[in-house]
Amino acid sequence: MQDDDLDHLLAAAAKATPAPSEALMQRVLADALALQPQPAALHPAPAPARTGRLTRFLQALGGGPALAGLGTAAVFGVVLGYLSPTTLDYLTGSTADAAEFFPDADFLTTEG
Amino acid sequence: MAFDAGGDTSDEALMVLYANGDRHAALALTQRVTPRVLAYAARLLSGDRAEAEDVAQETMLRLWKVAPQWRQGETKVTTWAYRVATNLCIDRQRAKGRKRQMALDDAPEIADGAQGAEDRMQDAGRMAALEAALAELPDRQRQAVILRHLEGMTNPEIAAIMEIGVEAVESLTARGKRALAAVLAGRKAALGYEDDSHAG
Numbered sequence: 001m002q003d004d005d006l007d008h009l010l011a012a013a014a015k016a017t018p019a020p021s022e023a024l025m026q027r028v029l030a031d032a033l034a035l036q037p038q039p040a041a042l043h044p045a046p047a048p049a050r051t052g053r054l055t056r057f058l059q060a061l062g063g064g065p066a067l068a069g070l071g072t073a074a075v076f077g078v079v080l081g082y083l084s085p086t087t088l089d090y091l092t093g094s095t096a097d098a099a100e101f102f103p104d105a106d107f108l109t110t111e112g
Numbered sequence: 113m114a115f116d117a118g119g120d121t122s123d124e125a126l127m128v129l130y131a132n133g134d135r136h137a138a139l140a141l142t143q144r145v146t147p148r149v150l151a152y153a154a155r156l157l158s159g160d161r162a163e164a165e166d167v168a169q170e171t172m173l174r175l176w177k178v179a180p181q182w183r184q185g186e187t188k189v190t191t192w193a194y195r196v197a198t199n200l201c202i203d204r205q206r207a208k209g210r211k212r213q214m215a216l217d218d219a220p221e222i223a224d225g226a227q228g229a230e231d232r233m234q235d236a237g238r239m240a241a242l243e244a245a246l247a248e249l250p251d252r253q254r255q256a257v258i259l260r261h262l263e264g265m266t267n268p269e270i271a272a273i274m275e276i277g278v279e280a281v282e283s284l285t286a287r288g289k290r291a292l293a294a295v296l297a298g299r300k301a302a303l304g305y306e307d308d309s310h311a312g
Contacts, residue, residue, distance in 0.1 A: 036133060
């Protein structure tokens with residue numbers, strides 16, 4: 001047998017490719033889909049809550065801690081106003097009257 | 113995005129897409145790789161169509177399983193598939209303990225052209241004789257001849273599939289082809305070369 005004959009025979013055989021049956025293709029595809037990794041589920045991030053004007057104003061003041069301090073000071077002020085302020089005179093009035101910061105300074109204002 | 117069997121997207125890129133859950137990639141790979149693996153397995157198994165389909169399905173099954181760990185640039189998908197199919201065919205042949213001679217009825221279907229019935233019968237006879245002659249070659253020579261001359265692969269590709277050197281591939285294909293010619297020389301009648309004055 002000549003080489004050319006064998007080459008022609010091999011070339012003809014190469015063209016005579018057996019086609020896969022539809023059933024085989026379906027089985028292979030079914031395997032592919034059954035074994036295919038599933039894409040990771042993606043969940044949309046929740047939309048940020050809308051903030052009103054009051055919220056933004058309070059945040060501008062400093063938020064919760066600042067408001068707590070402010071509230072405490074306000075309550076304390078109300079309490080001081082409600083209670084008799086005369087009790088404070090005891091502390092401020094008497095000491096102010098009794099105190100003499102420059103006892104020896106009178107001679108500076110005395111004529112003669 | 114859809115991929116067809118003849119699209120520009122490489123098989124390796126399709127593997128990555130498949131592993132990422134792309135169903136179109138699964139379809140494209142099925143359409144591209146399955147026919148080639150089936151044809152190769154049918155030739156290695158001397159035309160046993162049922163066995164070849166089992167080998168093709170098993171090869172593809174292993175391809176799907178390895179997809180999540182597939183690393184691009186290391187191996188071509190077809191090289192990997194041919195290698196797996198080769199091993200599966202060898203295992204099946206060893207399990208049988210003998211090589212099966214392909215009957216004429218099992219000859220692969222030949223594209224129906226404008227030839228006459230007599231020519232088609234002659235072609236079918238030649239294909240059957242070739243399959244039978246291939247079956248008589250040693251396993252490695254048969255693999256090399258089929259990959260080189262029937263699957264149209266290059267020597268480096270064959271070397272990668274058979275996991276041997278390129279020089280070894282050249283030696284195997286040369287010896288295989290000589291052995292094939294010797295076997296076929298005794299079957300001139302089946303080949304229709306009896307009138308060829310050069311035959312012998």
